Amino acid sequence: MNLVDRFLKYVSFETTSYEDAECFPSSPKVFDLADHLVEEIKGIGLEDAMRDEYGYVYAHLPASPGVDAETIGLMAHMDTSSAVSGANIKPRILKYEGGDIQLNPSVVMKEADFPNLQYFVGDELIVTDGTTLLGADDKAGIAEIVTAVEYLLAHPEVKHGRLALCFNPEEETGRGTEHIDLKKFDPVFAYTLDGDRLGGIEYECFNGAGVKFKVNGINIHPGSAKNKMKNAVLMGTELIGMFPPAETPAHTEGYEGFYHIMGFEGDESSAKIGMIVRDHDRAKFEERKAFVRRVVDYMNAKYGEGTVELDMSDTYYNMRDILESRMDVVDRALDAMKSLGIEPFVTPIRGGTDGAGLTYMGVPTPNLSTGGQNYHGIMEFVSIDQMKKMVDVIVKLVSVE
Ligand SMILES: [Zn+2]
Missing domain, CATH: 3.30.70.360 (Alpha-Beta Plaits)
Known part of the structure; x- marks a missing residue:
């Protein structure tokens, strides 16, 4: 399955999480996507893929023969914001040539209201029908990680260290690392793929x-x-x-x-x-x-x-305070982007992230872009071109010379 088909499959699962729910995960529907992911990644060759009772999906890719390197974690969240409906999403692919985007007869995404559209001219975009969110936050991240792993399995000449994958529920409710098991997700450092347009790196939060x-x-x-x-x-x-x-x-x-x-x-x-x-x-x-x-x-x-x-x-707490002692983890992501001709930009997060939680649990975890935009609303979209580039960034990031 290719990157786009994979993404479209993931957004067909309704995985809204709910702030005031007492249970974990806040909706059992996320198990359906989790179970689908386990089947899919077992199918591409990660035999130890599993889902636990909290809905976390874990899997590992062994290191290339002869490579001895620190295990790198890759993480993305399965749940979507409850701000807008995440049910019956009807994605549409279009070629963006600039200007406004008509999502349906009465809803228009105006260039004047969303100046960031300038970064997507010439790209193929996936947009909503104007009635739901898209779920690129963060199913774009999952699709990119799975596609990068599939690429590594098909290209043994690209040498890499051991990889640990985690797809988690409850990021949107701020509980994304509450039940994470660091025996099952066991990297030395990690990256969350949960950002917006191409090139973004975040390692400072509130x-x-x-x-x-x-x-x-x-x-x-x-x-x-x-x-x-x-x-x-x-x-x-x-x-x-x-x-x-x-x-x-x-x-x-x-x-x-x-x-x-x-x-x-x-x-x-x-x-x-x-x-x-x-x-x-x-x-x-x-x-x-x-x-x-x-x-x-x-x-x-x-x-x-x-x-x-x-x-x-x-x-x-702000993860920068911990990451300052492992700035090589941030530099590694900056270098991977630059080597692919992508201009990285660093922004402070005005919120918290799962990466902040992980960083304070001892796993330094900056956050990387996915190529999406306008999260938590009906104007959400993702660029197929930027998603493809992020697959390349992941491959570069984990490969060793
Ligand atoms: Zn997110």
């Missing part, structure tokens, strides 16, 4: 913390409340107002961190506020958390001890 405030009010009949009532809604509003309005996701970019209020519910007696804190810089991240504590101290000094309860915990 440090992240989750914050929950509980505001305890005192409710009394409004007719006799003077000097007695402590309205939890008003106190919650006051607390939110203490965070700098310019330091929110809507007003920051690049390396700038933020406070993001994600929810506010309650009444006079009690209120709950959800927030996340993000910063690429670890010292600034710690300062932001210290500011959260100062806000709580202020509120409790003003309204009485116990008025605001704080529950704050770290969710992930």
